[in-house]
Amino acid sequence: MADAGYIGQPVRRPDAGDKVSGRTYYIHDLERPGMLHGKIKWSAHAHARVKHVDTSRARALPGVRAVVTAYDTPEIRIGFLRDNFALKRDKVRQFRDEVAAVAAIDPDIAARAVELIDVEYEPLPGVFSPEEAMAPGAPLVHERDAAGQALASNAVPVRYGHLTGDLAEGRRRSRFVAEGSYSTQLVQQACLGTAGCIAELDTSGNLTIWAKTQIPFLAQRDYLRALEALGLGGRNVRVIVPALGGAFGTGLDTHAYEYIAILLAHRAGRPVKMLFSREEEFAFLSPRQSARFRITQGCDERGLLVFRDMHVVQDNGAYTSWGATYPTVMMVPATSLYRVPHVRFAAELYYTNNTYCQAMRGYGGPEATWAIESNLDELARAAGLDPLEMRRLNANVSNETTPMGLRVTTCAMRECLDKAAARIGWTERRASATQGSAEPAAGGTWRRGVGMAALMHVGGSGRIYRSDGGGVILKLDDYGNVNVTTGGVEMGQGHHTALTQAVSDALGVRPERVHVNPTDTGTSPWDVGTHASRGAFIACNAAIRAAANVRQKLFALAAEVYPGEVKKNLEALKKKRPAEPVPEVDLAALARPERFELRDGILFVRDLPDAAHLRVELGRLLRAIHFRGVRGTVVVGEAFYEPPTDLPDWDKGLGNLSATYTTGAQAVELEVDEETGQVRILKLVAVHDVGRVLNPQTLAGQMYGALAQGVGYALYEEVHSEAGRITNPSFRDYKITTAGEMGFPIELELVETNDEAGPFGAKGAGEPGLIPTAAAIANAIYDAVGVRLRDLPLTAERIALAIARARRAEGEDSGNERT
Amino acid sequence: MQYHRPTTLAEALRLVAEPGARVLAGGTDLVLRMRDGRERPDALVSLGRVAELAGVTLGAGSVRLGARTTLAELVEHEELGRLFPALLEAARVFGSMLVRNLATVGGNLCNASPCSDLAPPLIALGARVELASREARRELPLGDFFVGPRETRLAPGELLTAVVLDRPGPRDRSAFLKHTRVTVDLALVNVAVALELDRGKVARVRAVAGAVGPTPLRLLGIEALVAGQALGPELLAEVGRRAGDEVKPISDVRASAEYRRMLTGVLCKRALATAAAAEVS
Structure with a gap:
């Protein structure tokens, strides 16, 4: 590794200029010659038998080129459990089910054609919550599983659990216990760039698809199955990932609309584009799953945690996506956030006739942390302890193995807690500690409080598939440029920036000579997908290894051409300064691979870095290697990095799924208007153990974005539905944070633990920023107004009504005392 | 669909009287409803060039807000804000800046949304609305103008031309x-x-x-x-x-x-x- 020091620098994003000047082409901008526009006919019911689909009027509309239904196309099963279908036949199970689709020469004709499709339904009773779904005799969402076996209930056939120690013993040994039920809501990922794809088949039946995906290679496998269903087995699928306007987990599955585009393109013999409007995105794209936790924690008289018992029920919706594997990530904090000897975790998922759900940033982490960290504050209160002290006392430390078997190598949790507490002014500002300071000023109704929460999350990828690896190819050209090909996906997070810096340092070139190619399964090496904060961790680790391979090849070849190049240097020197003596050079001794170094695109002899005549520019060297007749060659290097982790046994909840773990603490100071419930955040502090900062600018961007999402998750965001129909499918009534809500100071502090597993010491940092935010805010609200809210989001309405209830109860109590 | 851009009030009133015509002011409500397919007018009559409907006029005893005065104009009008703090505050928090630049006083009132930010302060301030048709003109207290959600006392072919407020007294x-x-x-x-x-x-x-x-x-x-x-x-x-x-x-x-x-x-x-x-x- 050359380590010229680009790592850690605010190197500018390579895509910044094009993005701010509007020159980046997103899926919305892409067109193919002869391209048609697809549109989907969505179900009119949450649960119904499909009696008849009549597409004749749509077919007759001029401009329509193809109409497809499940009755005239082969069955394509999709999803994590293969319980979903590209097009639905016989039965619909949610409002957004795809009953038919059309492709037309423009989007307006396609939209009109969809309205001309007549579907006859026989409505069925539905189930719209896990409670309804698990009730005896509840209508079944699925009568059979993908293998054709009859299903007896609406329980999704997945098993996740964990048990370490003895819960009864834990309860016996606990002096204080806190128990509660906490819920999290459905939220939309609300990507700036809505979903879409273009599918195109060549005359041999090979598919090229421009897709909004975070998993190009798993998607390739899925689409190959679709081709097989179409009788096109053995053909090729090429997935090209265009510039993405955010993904946040929406690209972790393949979607019915993509298969429908393939079916339409196949039927019409022309490329077909599907594009969601914002309203369609809200109504027809899977949100983050909701969850309800039941959690009990106990501690001894000093405050040491003795046990944790945690049970979660999730509303899966009508079909199963990868989002159904949230409990795999929930298990990380459930078993391993703080040191707990006796711990149990169990998860149940139920099919309902609600919209089916999918992944979103944090993937179970924010949900489980909401429950644990809210409940921990309640336990601290029960034990009469300062919540900060409680957390410090139980904090995870370096070199420990947790009940789940996570090997926590480096861990700065206590440092993060202390720094967060210092920055928020914990001791001075905590209202419940400084009696009276929470009293509103004369006539005022705003009360102040502080709160905090910590996190534990995967920081070295997360193995949820047979391979958790990713590859990088470095191709050097005749001009000294390095073209980098990665299987990871740039979706706005700065993947290409981090990779550029890693290649610059690991190989020894300047960042402006590094060019990262768009991800394309036709050219990129395999990668499991960009999720679990793994993008930079995996790709930079692969880049370090690929760069080592390139350097080995390059230095071996350089040994052959170097003498000739130095001679040219010397001749040039002689010509330039004929009066000066030519330096003595022992070329045979210098031209040895082990003596070479490459830095900033210049090859030189390591122990003679200042000798100008011994320096050869990389492009010149590569040309010398290339253009030497029959011995000529070019330099390409690659590596595939597979992290040293286990695929856990999910049923038992055991296994070290990540190569390292990340932690952090957030603290917030806020005020609450007692009368309206409105929350005003005064300051938010985020202190995170990131291993090593690869790029302070990119990392700050990731963190600020995550914090804004975390604040939205805590206070504003919720997808509402009534009997399965989403009732706020637009930004008018789905509120995300904007500049107006984020107008408070954010203090970000990054703690560097230099983890051995990490590239240059770095850990994954894409998700942690939003994981503890909601709990920290709820804890601060409690500190301010003495009301504990256990259901997200903490809307002003919920806060105001809870305060009013609490005040009424207080009034009654004191009234009782008086009588 | 026809698109008309009259330059005089008389011409506008003639066009508005045509069956199937809808008045386009700022368009911040109507255009969204058209995009959703909830409105399919045969003709749009844009008020953007009708000079008689523009701007704020401060009279000796009263203040007149032309129907196509934008919310942004209300915010920026210093004297108006001093006279009617409730109106200024409502205009200031009305929608986003992009919406305020387009949305008009007349458009907002005629849209008759129950959650209009403009109607409550104007009613509280005792505003009257001037209504005109080809045949007649009349004035109505704004408090009597609204019938229900999206429903007003505006007759077919009638146009809201201005809102009139009395100048406030010293107390x-x-x-x-x-x-x-x-x-x-x-x-x-x-x-x-x-x-x-x-x-x-x-x-x-x-x-x-x-x-x-x-x-x-x-x-x-x-x-x-x-x-x-x-x-x-x-x-x-x-x-x-x-x-x-x-x-x-x-x-x-x-x-x-x-x-x-x-x-x-x-x-x-x-x-x-x-x-x-x-x-x-």
């Missing part, structure tokens, strides 16, 4: 408050009050709440409660307790009826306190 004050989920949002509840203070006591008052009924609602019980009284803490607390009983909110995706009643009390109390405390300019 007149007003205030507007709005509660939203996030900074840029529709009102969950808004309340406007206008009052005349005579030696510390309320001589005359109008209190109007929005988004808590099919039209903006006068809080007549509150007006009666505070009339002739000094706005002390106990009276304000009573306002806070009682204002919610006077409104007829619904529960929807934005808020429950219970919360809206609660907010009506809080905002009404605070608006009265704000108005009473305001310095006379």
